[in-house]
Every structure is written in C-alpha cells, then in structure tokens.
Amino acid sequence: MTTTLNLKKKERVAFVLETLQALYPEPPIPLDHKDAYTLLVAVLLSAQCTDERVNQVTPGLWQLADNPFDMAKVPVEDIQQVIRPCGLSPQKSKAISRLSQILIEKYNGEVPADFAALESLPGVGHKTASVVMSQAFDQPAFAVDTHIHRLAQRWGLTNGKNVEQTEKDLKRLFPQHCWNKLHLQIIYYAREHCSARGCDGTRCMICQHCYPNRKKPFIALKP
Template sequence: MRTIVTSRAASMARSSTRARGNACAVLDVPSKAARILEQLNELYPKPKGDPPLDHGDDYQFLVAVMLSAQTTDKKVNEVTPDLFQRAADAAAMSKLDPSEVEKIIRTVGLAPTKSKNVVKMSQLLLERHEGAVPRTFEELEALPGVGHKTASVVMQFAFNLPAFPVDTHVHRLAARWGLSTGKDVKKTEEDLKEAFPMHTWGDVHLQMIFFGREHCPAQGHDRSVCPICKWAAVGVPPSPAAKMTSKRKASKAATRDKGQLAKKEEVDAPTENGRPKRVSRAKRKL
C-alpha cells in the first residue's frame, strides 16, 4: 500500500521540522550566556589589552571617561594630552575657567557642558575628598557629570571593583541575544550580572562593545550572518526600542503616502473667467 503525501501535508511537515529545529536552538539564559562568553573569549581573548582611554592616574581616567560620553575613545585621546598638560590634577583643573577647558576639548561632543562639569567635579573632589577619586558608587555619582555608567567604568577599570558598565552597545546586544528584557540600562545591568560570573564582568563589557562595533550595528543588521545573533537571537522578540523604531518608520511612511495621495487627488476646476485651475479636492469642499 502506497502512502500519498499531498503538497500541503509536505509543507506542514517541513514547517514542523523547522519549528522543532528553532525550539532546539532556543537556550535558557545561563546556557546562552556561557556559549556567548565562549565565543567572545575566542574573538577577543584579552580585551583589557586593547588601546584604552589615555590617562596617567585615577583622576585623569575619571576625566577621560566623562569626556567619552557620546563620542569615541579616539576623539578623547586626541584632546586629553593638551588638557592634562594644562591641568594634570584636580587642584590645577579646579582653578581653570570652563571656557579654557572648552577650547581644548572643543572637538569632543557636548564640549560646553563637559567643560563645566569637569571643573565643578574637580572643585568638589578637593572639597570632599582632598582631590582623590572616591571608591564608592554613591560618592562618585554625587559628582557633577558622573552618572552610573561613568561610575561603573571607574569602579571596574580604575579600582578593579565589581561593576558591569552598560552603554548603548551592551544594552542593544543584551536585548538582541535575549539576555535581558530591560527597557533601561539599570535593568539590563542587573540581568547581565545574573547571567555572567562576577570575575568576567569587566572583560564581557569590553567584548560586547567591540563585538557591537564590528559585527552587530544598530541599523541595517543581518542577524543571519552575525556570529552570535544567528543562533542567540532565535526566538527573541524585538526589543521595545526596535518596536519604537518600526513604529516611527511606519508613521513616516504613512505621512509620505498621505502626501502623495493628496497630490494625486488634485483635480481641474474652472475659475471665474472659465480658465482651468489646479485645486485640491479638499479646497473644492470648502
């Protein structure tokens, strides 16, 4: 007796097979994090050995990290030699006018605001900590221009204390890989601390940044060819940010289509002297 398989049945069978394959590829967070860590270590075995922000001591590192917000390390490294030659410590920096600092760091994004914060931060370091950089999140985040991410970078890389800094790259990758469902960096940080061993936090932070820059861009990313996304992103729903981007694109497209439709709806209508004139349908209704 022969079994006849219809095209519909065959299609359903193939779909079922693909579904089982995808289900097998979806891992729990601990297993996924372990596999991601293995791949990141293969790609970037010694991330702390890569060129960091140029600095001479903890104070200069804090200043460099403050300047690095919304710009590149390369840009910061281009201006800090002149800045630290002019003022190498908190005592010297606190005496400068913000306009002097701004002239030196003018090529760095948000230079007017950053220059004011660097001077105010230096003055408070002298008043509260005798010019030394504090070693607690509470004290660091009380300084002007020092947010949680900046404090985390200083804690991890200046003092080698447990911290997992989360920037835009880390936040984006954590969502894509299904390691976090956090809508903000605070929740993402909590989830990543749960996913990875404490002694790896500093390395993973840098590795995710490097991977995001080289393999996992924010826009126009093909997950099927990404070394990690092609398996880690399986079954992961779009992040809230991605959904918002899609909504904005859809809204722009709708507005554009509406404008094109309005142009097409223009019709000929006679004027008082009998000559034709192009007017919109909306105007005809008035």
C-alpha cells in the same frame, strides 16, 4: 527534516562567554588615561562622543592640567575650548572644573573608590561611575551603554526597556568575576561584528548561533 532550535538562555550565556573570551581574551581599556582622575575625566567626555575622538582631545587637555589641583585653577573657558570637539562642551567643562574642586575639598585630590561618592560628582552618572570602579579600582561593575543594551536584547538576555534593567539582568546571568572584562568584550564585539547597522540580529556569529531560526531583523528597544 530536522529543524535547528534556538538556544535556551543558559546555552546562550555560555556561548557568549566562550565566544567573547576567544575573540578578546585581554580587551584593552579603550580610553587613554594614566590614573583614576584622567580616566574619570575621559569617561565624562565620552558621553555622546566616540572613544576615538576623546583620545584625540585628551592630550591637549592634559597639557592644561592632568590632576585636580591644576585643573581647578584652569578657567572653565579654557577647558571648554579644548574639549569642544567632544560635544556638550559648556556642560562638560563646568563639570570637569567643579568635580576637580570637590575632589580637592572632600577627598584630598583623590578619586574616591565608592559608587555613591562618584555619582555625587558633577557630570558623573551611574555608567561613568561603573567604568571608573571597574577599570580604575578593579571593583566588580557592569557599565551598560547603548552597545551593550542593544546586544543584550539581540541575544535574548534581557527585555529591559532601559539600561538600568539591562544591567540588573546581565548581573544575574553572568558571574561577578566576569563583569569587568565582559563589559569591554561586548563593546568591542558590538563595534566589530554586531553594530547597529552592521547586524540586524541575524548576521553576526553570535546572533546566528543563538537564534538560527530568526529570519526577520530584530528591532532592539532604544534605552
């Protein structure tokens, strides 16, 4: 009787790339925006909030202000009222107001295309900076969120206990020119095929193909 073997890591990487490219050849950016500033604010709002909810909220926020010069003039209380559905509104409203002021003071109202400068802004961590660098400035970055962290573990691409280690592992495995698109492709696949509850590491096409011998649910480490 022939036993189907689990794929080696190199084979898993190749299959992931091939499958995701076939499913999502041109994945759209999920957060609605018109420029680097509105993307930065939208990504900030997406912390512990769904992209769908952010897209419902941001049109009302852009009516108040859609650039740092106007946003800096809006009272924090007014920003907070609009973004309340996104959660963490006290912290997020203060961050949006203050980062808008800093962009004016230090960068002539422009969002800097620089990791260190972005990460120095209030409310902007490494993941947010990575999204802005890749999606607004087309610079290679690999923003790892909980979706990507979970799938990278299910697919045997990392055993990292945090998103920082997962990012390092994925950057080593995949060519740099793939990073920006692959980040989005994995997120879409996670939502549609390999969600936290919809797949336990044994059900979706990639999990099944990469680990045909996996019979028990795979428990991914939370970041």
